[in-house]
Amino acid sequence: MGNSGNAFIEMTGITKRFPGVVALDDVSLSVSRGEVVALVGENGAGKSTLMKMLSGLYHPDEGEIRVDGRPVRITDPKCAQALGISTIFQEPSLAPHLNAVQNVYLGRETQKGLIGRAVKRLDEKAMLEETQKLYAKFFPTVEDVLIPVGQLGALKNRVIEIVKALSIKCSLVIMDEPTAALAEHERQVLFDFVHMLKSQGIAVIYITHHLRELFGLVDRIVVMRDGKNVAEVGPGDTDEGDLVARMVGRTITNFIVKEDVSVGGEILRVEHLTRKGVIDDVNLHVNRGEIVGIAGLAGAGRTETVRAIVGADKASGTVSVDGKKCRIQTPGDAIAHGIGMLPENRKLQGALVEQDVKDNITLANLKEVLAGNFVIRKNKEVKTAKEYVQRLGVKTPTIYQKVKSLSGGNQQKVILAKWLFTKPKVLIFDEPTQGIDVGAKHEIYSLIADFVKEGGGILLVSSELPELMGLADRIYVMHQGRIVHEFTREQATEENITLYASGGHES
Amino acid sequence: MKKQAVAHTKKFDELGILIVMIALFVFLAIASPFFLKVENIQNLLLQSVFVMLVGFGMMFVLTIGGIDLSVGSILGYSGAVTGIIIAAGGNVFLGILAGLGTGAAFGIINGLLITQLRIAPFLVTFAMSSVVRGILLLSTTNGAVSGFAVPEFTYLAQGYIIGLPIPVFITIIVFVILLFLFKFTSFGRNVTAIGSNREVAFLSGVSCNKITVGVYMLSGLLAALSGILLAARLTAVQSEMGGGYEMDAIAAAVIGGTSMAGGKGSIIGAIIGAVILGMISNGLDLLSVNQFYRQIIVGAIIIIAVALERFTSLKTERV
Numbered sequence: 001m002g003n004s005g006n007a008f009i010e011m012t013g014i015t016k017r018f019p020g021v022v023a024l025d026d027v028s029l030s031v032s033r034g035e036v037v038a039l040v041g042e043n044g045a046g047k048s049t050l051m052k053m054l055s056g057l058y059h060p061d062e063g064e065i066r067v068d069g070r071p072v073r074i075t076d077p078k079c080a081q082a083l084g085i086s087t088i089f090q091e092p093s094l095a096p097h098l099n100a101v102q103n104v105y106l107g108r109e110t111q112k113g114l115i116g117r118a119v120k121r122l123d124e125k126a127m128l129e130e131t132q133k134l135y136a137k138f139f140p141t142v143e144d145v146l147i148p149v150g151q152l153g154a155l156k157n158r159v160i161e162i163v164k165a166l167s168i169k170c171s172l173v174i175m176d177e178p179t180a181a182l183a184e185h186e187r188q189v190l191f192d193f194v195h196m197l198k199s200q201g202i203a204v205i206y207i208t209h210h211l212r213e214l215f216g217l218v219d220r221i222v223v224m225r226d227g228k229n230v231a232e233v234g235p236g237d238t239d240e241g242d243l244v245a246r247m248v249g250r251t252i253t254n255f256i257v258k259e260d261v262s263v264g265g266e267i268l269r270v271e272h273l274t275r276k277g278v279i280d281d282v283n284l285h286v287n288r289g290e291i292v293g294i295a296g297l298a299g300a301g302r303t304e305t306v307r308a309i310v311g312a313d314k315a316s317g318t319v320s321v322d323g324k325k326c327r328i329q330t331p332g333d334a335i336a337h338g339i340g341m342l343p344e345n346r347k348l349q350g351a352l353v354e355q356d357v358k359d360n361i362t363l364a365n366l367k368e369v370l371a372g373n374f375v376i377r378k379n380k381e382v383k384t385a386k387e388y389v390q391r392l393g394v395k396t397p398t399i400y401q402k403v404k405s406l407s408g409g410n411q412q413k414v415i416l417a418k419w420l421f422t423k424p425k426v427l428i429f430d431e432p433t434q435g436i437d438v439g440a441k442h443e444i445y446s447l448i449a450d451f452v453k454e455g456g457g458i459l460l461v462s463s464e465l466p467e468l469m470g471l472a473d474r475i476y477v478m479h480q481g482r483i484v485h486e487f488t489r490e491q492a493t494e495e496n497i498t499l500y501a502s503g504g505h506e507s
Numbered sequence: 508m509k510k511q512a513v514a515h516t517k518k519f520d521e522l523g524i525l526i527v528m529i530a531l532f533v534f535l536a537i538a539s540p541f542f543l544k545v546e547n548i549q550n551l552l553l554q555s556v557f558v559m560l561v562g563f564g565m566m567f568v569l570t571i572g573g574i575d576l577s578v579g580s581i582l583g584y585s586g587a588v589t590g591i592i593i594a595a596g597g598n599v600f601l602g603i604l605a606g607l608g609t610g611a612a613f614g615i616i617n618g619l620l621i622t623q624l625r626i627a628p629f630l631v632t633f634a635m636s637s638v639v640r641g642i643l644l645l646s647t648t649n650g651a652v653s654g655f656a657v658p659e660f661t662y663l664a665q666g667y668i669i670g671l672p673i674p675v676f677i678t679i680i681v682f683v684i685l686l687f688l689f690k691f692t693s694f695g696r697n698v699t700a701i702g703s704n705r706e707v708a709f710l711s712g713v714s715c716n717k718i719t720v721g722v723y724m725l726s727g728l729l730a731a732l733s734g735i736l737l738a739a740r741l742t743a744v745q746s747e748m749g750g751g752y753e754m755d756a757i758a759a760a761v762i763g764g765t766s767m768a769g770g771k772g773s774i775i776g777a778i779i780g781a782v783i784l785g786m787i788s789n790g791l792d793l794l795s796v797n798q799f800y801r802q803i804i805v806g807a808i809i810i811i812a813v814a815l816e817r818f819t820s821l822k823t824e825r826v
Contacts, residue, residue: 312710332712343710350710352703354770363700364711366693374692418711 007066008033008171008203009054009085014063016049023049025227026063029205033171036194036204038214041224041247042437044407047207050224051174054205055087056080086165090177090435094157094164096150101131103149104164134163154298155186162193172203179210180435183297183463184498191217209437210464211240225249248439256470259449263473264288266323267457268339268426270309273317278304279481282317286426286457291448293472294461295497301481302461303344306428309459310334310341321425335364338425342415342432344461346408350415353404357396358385360403360414365422388417392447409440416447427451428459433467445471465494479503521764521776523815527808528779531786539793547789549672553740555785556678560733561752562759562777563685564726569760571722572702572769573628577617578730578756580639582749585610585731586738587643593655602660606735607728613639614727618720636753644746653743664740674736681732686774698722702769758805759784762812783808 007030016024024046031037039047052058053065056074064071067083074080080087094103105127111120131145149157158178165173175194179187194217197204206218214221215235223231223246231246266287273282279301286292296302308315311328319326319339326337334341343349351360362369362381369381385399394413396406403411412432419427429448433441448471452458462468468475475492477485477500485500499505535542561578568575589606593599613635620631646652668676689695697718700708709715730752738744761767762783763776787804791797 310710330712330714331710332714335712341710348704349706352700352707352770354703355699359696359700363696363708363713366696370693374694376691376693376696378691422712 006032008068010066010069011050011053012064012066014050014053014060014065016053016058016061023227024060027224027227027229029222029229031172031203031205033203034198034201035220036198036206036218038206038208038218038221039224040208040211040214040221040243042439044226044437045224045247046227047224048176049227051087051176051205051207054080054085054172054174081168081170084169084171085174086168086170086172087174088158088161088165088176088178090180094149094160097148099148100135100145100160100163101127103160104131104134104167106164130167131163134166135159153186155182155189158182158190159193162197166197170202172205173197174205174207176207177209177435178206179208179213183299183501184465185297185502187213209435211243212466214243223247244438247437256445256467258470259453261289261449261452263290264455267321268459269320269323271318271320273305273308273315273319275304275308275313275315277481279308279315282308282478282481282483284459284476284483286459288455288457289452290473291452291458291460291471293468293475294459294478295465295468295475296478296501298463300478300501302478303430304481305478306341306430306459306461307343309428310339312341335422335424338423339428340364340419340422340424340426341428342412342419342430344430344434346411346415346435347404351403351411351418353411354402356400356402357389357394357406357414358382358399361385361388361399361417361421364418368421384421388421392417392420393443407437407440409436409443412436412440412444413447416444420451424456426457426459428461430461431463432460433462433464465497469494469497477501521773521779524762524764524776524779524783524812527812527815528783528786531783531790535786535790535793539790541793542790547793549675551782551785551789552675553672554788555781556674557733557737558752558755558759558784559678559778559781560681560729560736561756562763562781563681563774564729565753565756566760566763566765566772566774566777567685567689567698567722568628568726569757569765569767570702570769570772571698571719572705573621573719573722574757574767575614575617575632575723575726576629576753577613577632577635577639578726579749579752579754580636580643581610581613581727581730582734582737582752583744583747584613584639584643584646584734586734586748587646587652587744589735590652590655590738590744591646593657593660594652599657599659602655603735606738607731610727610729610731610734611724612727614724614730615720617727618723621723622716622719640746640750643744643748647744647746651743651745652738655738656742660739661742662739664736674740677732677736681729682774682778689772689774694718694721699770699772702766702771704770755781755784758809762809764812764816780812 010030012028014024014027027046027050029050041047049058053060054074056076056079065074066072072083074083095106098106110123110126112123114121135145144152144156149160178190182190194204218235221233221235221238221243222229223243225247264287266285268286270282270284274280282305294302294305304313307313309319311330311334319328321337321339328334328337347353352363358381362384367373369377369384371377382399389396389399392413394417395410403414406414432444436444448458460468460472469492473489475487475497476483477497479501487497541547561582564578565575585606588609589602592602592605617632617635620626621628663673666673697708697713700713701715701718705715734749737748759780760777762780763773765772765776784805787801791801
């Protein structure tokens with residue numbers, strides 16, 4: 001479409017079928033050098049499938065890919081690299097024990113002759129210098145390049161991935177949810193990098209669920225739905241609501257609905273929660289019918305706080321439920337006292353992705369379906385699983401489906417079902433909608449609302465301020481392991497939350 | 508559409524390897540006139556059950572995401588403990604109980620070292636294998652443990668119940684118990700959950716440490732049971748008894764579809780795996796082929812079984 005004359009990548013009529021589904025149906029996409037194109041759509045719209053063709057992981061059944069006007073067949077990732085196409089995947093793909101230099105050169109280390117030409121050794125110096133040169137474009141200081149990347153933060157890891165992409169002399173960088181693990185101010189830094197790539201004549205394809213990011217960042221927005229192109233617009237001709245409507249094919253009004261729920265007595269109280277070097281004297285409480293948010297930057301200790309509350313990590317301090325002090329040493333104890341936690345990483349911490357929906361739903365409260373204290377009552381278990389699948393609207397063919405084959409939103413619903421089945425008084429959500437498409441987000445929000453309407457309390461950790469401000473009755477702000485401020489719903493604005501989260505305070 | 512999906516997930520996972528077993532069976536039946544003789548089949552089953560019992564335990568250990576390299580040594584030493592007690596005039600029942608207790612105790616130590624000191628199962632059980640073998644060597648410095656062949660004890664290996672050698676009969680009972688334990692109890696479910704993803708299981712309130720210790724105890728117990736039956740059959744315990752059983756047990760489990768990565772196991776598969784191993788030895792005997800070929804064939808079958816499993820699971824994955 002459009003400027004086909006000087007496009008770097010031009011994909012036309014791409015069709016891809018998997019057994020039983022047409023993943024892509026006659027899709028076209030073109031990107032020119034120095035252009036930033038956003039690719040948006042719900043999960044399952046076909047964005048990733050399309051991108052995997054550019055990185056050589058899938059091959060189109062029909063259609064053509066041209067690079068600089070020349071038809072190509074991208075057979076494998078090496079071939080994509082040779083064509084100058086580089087992908088930064090959503091999941092970090094660096095080796096955590098290696099440093100930046102080693103990661104950047106992983107698999108294509110520079111070598112020089114040790115004995116003649118036959119025996120070679122690594123040319124550490126050349127690799128270091130080259131990495132530093134690339135690195136210097138982003139950071140004035142370069143001391144980090146020799147530290148194992150696992151010890152660096154999410155932002156620096158992203159930057160190393162970008163440096164790695166650049167070191168391959170690429171002409172197109174594909175970024176899949178690059179801001180996923182980043183805090184608000186870090187995102188800004190990443191956007192600067194994108195502008196820099198653009199100014200160097202590099203084409204960028206930018207995939208994200210955070211539609212707000214696109215404005216001021218991209219030149220063109222391509223919207224996909226159900227494996228088809230549905231729209232191509234300039235950022236000036238659209239807004240968030242319009243994009244969402246195009247993505248889901250209907251208009252979503254009142255994106256976050258805050259229902260009026262009367263707040264009752266206290267359910268959860270946490271006092272003097274401390275874990276050395278991580279969280280320091282955290283005090284908070286949650287009332288019946290209340291949604292309480294925790295805001296803060298990455299590394300502020302939010303996840304660590306909620307993990308300590310449920311006994312996933314050892315910490316000192318007290319946790320009381322309904323006014324009574326509880327001894328919580330493991331997540332099992334927390335469940336027994338009516339506290340459940342949905343962790344931040346669905347695949348690694350939330351669900352048994354290799355097991356089926358039924359086993360996941362009953363996992364945290366298996367004793368409820370036991371006869372005696374050992375034997376599983378199959379009938380009761382199946383009935384329970386079916387009941388929760390229906391109640392939460394999990395889209396799955398049967399309860400025997402492996403969780404990994406479900407979409408992100410449905411995986412999250414299965415996890416939520418697991419926790420609701422423990423009949424909790426308080427539910428703690430850590431980044432509940434990360435990487436979930438808009439439609440499913442909406443459903444998760446209304447499930448949260450249902451829970452508080454029935455008298456439950458919610459503690460919500462989220463990096464997305466609109467989500468936090470839209471849902472929460474009160475918001476605690478954390479900075480460097482401490483709660484530094486508490487806002488009521490009325491007081492909270494994006495500006496003042498960000499101010500406290502980054503260590504400042506109102507004068 | 509919906510019906511189909513159910514059929515898919517309820518399909519018989521062990522089908523592929525069952526076909527391999529039947530093919531091997533048919534081949535041997537044709538190749539050797541002695542293969543189908545009742546005595547030979549009895550003998551084949553009898554040869555298979557010692558590895559099978561250890562393989563059951565290994566199946567649990569692999570499913571929880573661990574490995575147990577100490578079972579061979581535990582098998583040998585537990586058999587020796589039972590033998591020594593009976594030889595010293597102790598009660599047969601007491602001797603057996605002591606042997607089983609020895610296996611369970613070493614299993615518990617394995618489990619505690621793994622969960623409390625957080626040392627990798629490979630290292631803990633590798634070291635334990637060496638320690639236990641060393642203890643067995645010390646107790647056999649004056650020659651093999653023997654003199655325990657009282658009729659009450661050897662009957663365990665030589666007697667028959669409803670036409671089945673007693674070790675086979677015992678194995679069938681153990682199989683039924685373990686199948687129930689694995690498929691229909693919270694213990695079995697939690698073993699699979701932990702092996703599938705320990706962090707998820709932990710955050711969901713599963714007592715990961717307790718169950719892990721339980722699994723290694725079970726593995727030690729089954730190795731001991733196998734060792735006691737083997738001692739009754741051989742009527743002497745050499746210092747090397749049980750050597751290499753850990754590898755055969757792993758082979759039986761893996762051939763039967765148990766994943767080395769955890770989260771997926773099959774008891775029926777372990778039976779099929781052990782019978783296949785038994786048939787290979789038996790077949791080579793009958794065809795008077797050098798037993799050294801066994802190693803090569805076993806290796807090839809492991810690769811085929813795992814490849815088969817990978818191939819079928821890839822096909823069903825993208826629905």
